[in-house]
Amino acid sequence: MPNDRIVIHGALVLAYGDTAARPADIVVSGDSIEAIEPAGTAQSPRQIDATxxxxxxxxxxxxxxxxxxxxxxxxxxWSLELLLNAGPWINGARTGQDRYLSTVISAVEMIRKGCTACYDLSAMLPVPSVEALNDVAQAYADVGMRAVIAPMIADRTFYQAIPGLLDAFPPELRSLAEAMRAASPDATLAPIREAARTWRHPADRIRLGIAPTIPLHCSDDFLAGCRDLAAEFGLPVHTHLAESAVQRTGALKRYGTTLTAHLHRMRLLGPxxxxxxxxxxxxxxxxxxxxHGCALAHNPGSNLRLGNGIADIRRTIAGGVTVGVxxxxxxxxxxxxxxEATRLAAFVSRVFDRPPEDWIAAPEALQMATEGSAAVLGMADRIGRIAVGYKADLVFLDLDHVNLVPLNDAINQLVNGEDGAAVRDVMVGGRFVLRDGKLPDLDWPRIAAQARDAASRLAEVNAGARHTTDRLAPIVSHFCVGLGRCAHDLPRKLAAEYVNL
Ligand SMILES: [Zn+2]
Incomplete structure (x- = not known):
């Protein structure tokens, strides 16, 4: 019997395959779940009381x-396009320390709100570097979270990516937009290749991926370069697919086909x-x-916030695609x-013209946010379930928290009511990264002070870039509203027929 065996007892457990929480002992050995036993029966000198x-x-x-x-x-x-227009100042001039701090802040929020793993598309302007990737990886290692880190890359600027946008600017503004340049494919891909060659983090904790950010922002040669690099090193590939109506119409204009058909033509689709x-x-x-066994990430909060619309996830799931949140x-x-994202995933499924039995139910939403998302990360065989052989990535919620009093139905309340406030402890790989509401491994006051300083310095350094993109914003907004409207006005079925011509 390994001496690192721990028995977690006294809790209600939502184990894989169960429709309700039940009293059980969880036996953790090393970083994994060794057994789930009837309450009060598992023995070990090392016990965690989770009453x-x-x-x-x-x-x-x-x-x-x-x-x-x-x-x-x-x-x-901000529409998505206004957000992308603002990219140079909101993400620009970052140092390694800024990248580290930014990632730590995101990771801390995720852990505090019950999330133990993520797929992070990390912007590293002007080009990724081995150091930048390691800064981000270190942030996840220090917080104790699992992550896929995929540098978010492109070889076109936003202004080059949207067909017709540059022509919409008056000459002075056009020259400002044209002065912004993306790095060459080689300059972008070479450091990722080097990072893949020398990656020192265990793949089940912090995995390298690659993210050609938005297909329209990538030339065909660049997409092929990403594909080949991914194949060479076994990297997962992730992109933003048809996030806005602008992207759908832009693809029809540029490729004469849909974005997915273009990615298929580029031989990017696969497990x-x-x-x-x-x-x-x-x-x-x-x-x-x-x-092709691809998986999708459903981001209902972001989709609403940016006014992009609502993804019809029931239709996607019925079509056989695995969906995470x-x-x-x-x-x-x-x-x-x-x-919140999980609750929204359930709620927005109800705006389509379908009967209640076709809405996303609470168990399905929770499954999407655990097993579905694990599949997106390429980790479905080890995370996303409380099951024997799976990693001990566990979230402990306080049953005395008002969110859970009284506990009538754990899954319904987790999805429809919980906001993360009841999370008390979080374990990743058998080790507590949040204990009684505190982060044992992190000097949070120091991180917070450094983050405030970094944000003020970056606001100052990026003021010029902000001034430029603020001047471009009205044209971007109006042009993209018009371009997007083509997709809005075209009924989906008609659009599909047009595409298949
Ligand atoms: Zn995104």
Missing amino acids: GRLIIPGLVNAHTHGHGGLAKGVGDR GFSAAHAIWIDDAEIELLAR GTDGSSSSDNQNMF
């Missing part, structure tokens, strides 16, 4: 951006491929994603609260 706690599997955030940690609250009525949002996709795209980054969603 008064409800233990659930750690929630998994299928799509976020750690770089958003320092940029929370910077915008309000290691996942995508976020997927609001503006049609049935043929769902079929392509399902046939994500918050998206703090500059677009704005918190890192997986309970």
Whole structure:
């Protein structure tokens, strides 16, 4: 019997396959769950008393951006395109320490709100570097969270990516937009290759991925470069797919086909491929994603916040695609609260013209936020369940918290009512990273002070870039509203037929 065996006793446990929480002992050995025994029967000299706690599997955030940690609250009525327009100042001029702090802040919020793993698309301007990737990895290691870290990359600027946008600017503004340049494919991909070659973090804790950020922002050569690099090193690939109506119309204009069909043509679709949002996709795209074993991240909070629309996830699931839940980054969603994202995933499924039996039910929403998201991270065989052989990634909620008093139905209350406030302890890989509401491994007051300093310094350094993009914003907004409206006005079925011509 290994001497690191721990018995967690006294709690109600939401174990895999159960429809209700029940009293049980969880036996943890090393970083994994060795057994789930009837309450009061498991023996070990090392015991954790979890009386008064409800233990659930750690929630998994299928799509976020750690770089958003320092940029929370910077915008309000921003469409996706206005957010992308603001990118140079909200994400620019970051030092290694800024990247570290930003990621720590996001990770701390996730842990505090019951999330133990995430897929982080991290912006590293102007190009990723091995050091930058290690700074982000170190942030997750220090907080104690699992993560897939995928540098968010492109070889076109936002202004080059949207067909017709540059032509919409008057000459002076056009020259400002044209002066911004993306790095060359080689300059972007070479450091990722080096990072993949020398990656020192265990793949089941902190895994490297690659994120050609938005297909329209990437030339075909660049997409092929990402694909080949991913194949060479076994990296998961993630992108923002048809997040806005603008992207759907832009794809029809640029490729003469849908975004998913283009990715298929580029041979990017496969079991290691996942995508976020997927609001503006049609049935043929769902079929392509399902046939190639791709997974999707559903980000209902971000989709509402940016006015992108509501992804019809019931249709996607019925089409055979695995779906997880994500918050998206703090500059677009704005918190890192997986309970909120999960609740929204259930709620927004009810606005479509369908009977209640077709709405996303609470057990299904929770499954999406755990097992579904785990599949997006490529970790479905080890996280997302309280089950024997799975990692001991466990969230302990206080049954005396008002959110859970009285406990009538644990799953319904977790999905429909919980906001993360009842989370008391969080364990990742058998080790507490949040204990009685405190972060044992982190000097939070110091992190918070450094983050405040970093945010003020960055606001000053990026003031010029902000002035420039503020001048471009009105044209971006009006042009993109018009371009997006083409997709709004075109009924989905008609659009699908147009695409299939
Ligand atoms: Zn995103």
